[in-house]
Amino acid sequence: MRVRQRAVIEVSGRELDDVLEEAGVGTPVYVYDADLAVKRAREYLEAFSWFPGDVHVCYAMKANFNPHLVEHILSETRAADVVSLWEMKIAVEAGAKELVVNGNAKSDDELRAAILNSWIINVDSMEELRRVERIARREGERARVALRVNPEIDPDTHPHIATAVEESKFGVNLRDAERVCRAMIESEHVEFLGVHYHIGSQITELEPFIEALRSVRRFLEETGLVEELRYLNVGGGLGVPYRPDEEVPRPKDLAEALRDDLRDLHSESPGFDLYLEPGRSIVGEAGVLVTRVRQIKEEGGRKWIFVDAGMNALIRPALYDAYHEVVVHGGDYLETEKASIAGPLCEMGDVLAEDREVPVNVSEGDLVVFLTAGAYCESMASSYNCQPIPGAVVVRDGELAGIREVQSYDAFRNLWE
Ligand SMILES: Cc1ncc(COP(=O)(O)O)c(C=O)c1O
Structure with a gap:
């Protein structure tokens, strides 16, 4: 008999692949648990409730300005910290009653x-x-x-x-x-x-x-x-x-x-x-980046797992030497081996995770999920190497609350029309 240890990611109480199937979006895609972001925003309001004056929790839009997500956070905080005209617009459209401008x-x-x-x-x-x-x-x-x-x-x-x-x-x-x-x-x-x-x-x-x-x-x-x-x-x-x-x-x-x-x-x-002005501590844990294995390669004694998004979608490892936990969704973690996970970009900095334990049988088409990708990931995404901006799915109370498809070539090309 084999004991299986299956890694299953849940978002707002639902299995990730179920969410993706209902959303009908491909990869790469950011998936957000709006319940968790709202919970974190409430924690701030409750934590400072002893303060004798008024307390204004201004959600820092720079951490994640996805309007489908921001509207849930702002329904709690009603206030935002903004650093540009477009952040102002998104915050106001999402329900902010008060802004501080940085x-x-x-x-x-x-x-x-x-x-x-x-x-x-x-x-x-x-x-x-x-x-x-x-x-x-x-x-x-x-x-x-x-x-x-x-x-x-x-x-x-x-x-x-x-x-x-x-x-x-x-x-x-x-x-x-x-x-x-x-x-x-x-x-x-x-x-x-x-x-x-x-x-x-x-x-x-x-x-x-x-x-x-x-x-x-x-x-x-x-x-x-x-x-x-x-x-x-x-x-x-x-x-x-x-x-x-x-x-x-x-x-x-x-x-x-x-x-x-x-x-x-x-x-x-x-x-x-x-x-x-909290940002990361409200949304950081509420998001994941879901990628798909495109190819696996063994070279120089090293195993590489190449996924369909790179530093264009997750710049933090290259920019800040940041660590993101990686999980192969549905992967059997009983037998694992070390591998590095990288994107498809023509850039040596495009390595998302070095020497991680992954299931030995990880294969093309599997979902590789980067955890704690709610802050400074989607908001820092770029089109470097003409890569599409990943899609984004927001889940609230187990229901899909906002979907953006993976960027199409027409949407990208229209930026210059
Ligand atoms: C002025 C200002 N306020 C708030 C924030 C949000 O910071 P954090 O996301 O770490 O809470 C930042 C980000 O660095 C900032 O520059």
């Missing part, structure tokens, strides 16, 4: 849209403040602004996603920040609300979050700006477990870690609301 080089159109809609602008520099003032004056409006400060914290994450180190392109360091805040307070064209910071992404320890809040708190107290504070935005950045045995802090842990400082700050300045 970016180190916002366009005039983005600033104008923010000003006309009274969305809060996290201003990145004195130079940007001057542009905001000019546009607000021209429009006859007062822009609602906060300053993005850089608390100069170096979290233990990939350098590309550590956004508040000393040499960062984002924000104004705390030595120079008072001058910009005072200019905001004195300006007749803007309304100063407070400060924003975001120290990075995929942060799996609480210490950097505590350190950042403490140094911003010290800054606010020492400068007396605490008295003007109506808005404190602590950004996003909480990590997700990419490896099966990885433990990461959850929203309730973050809330607990920040509780004393936030409470004290609020008692010094009772008028401010708390803003957060």
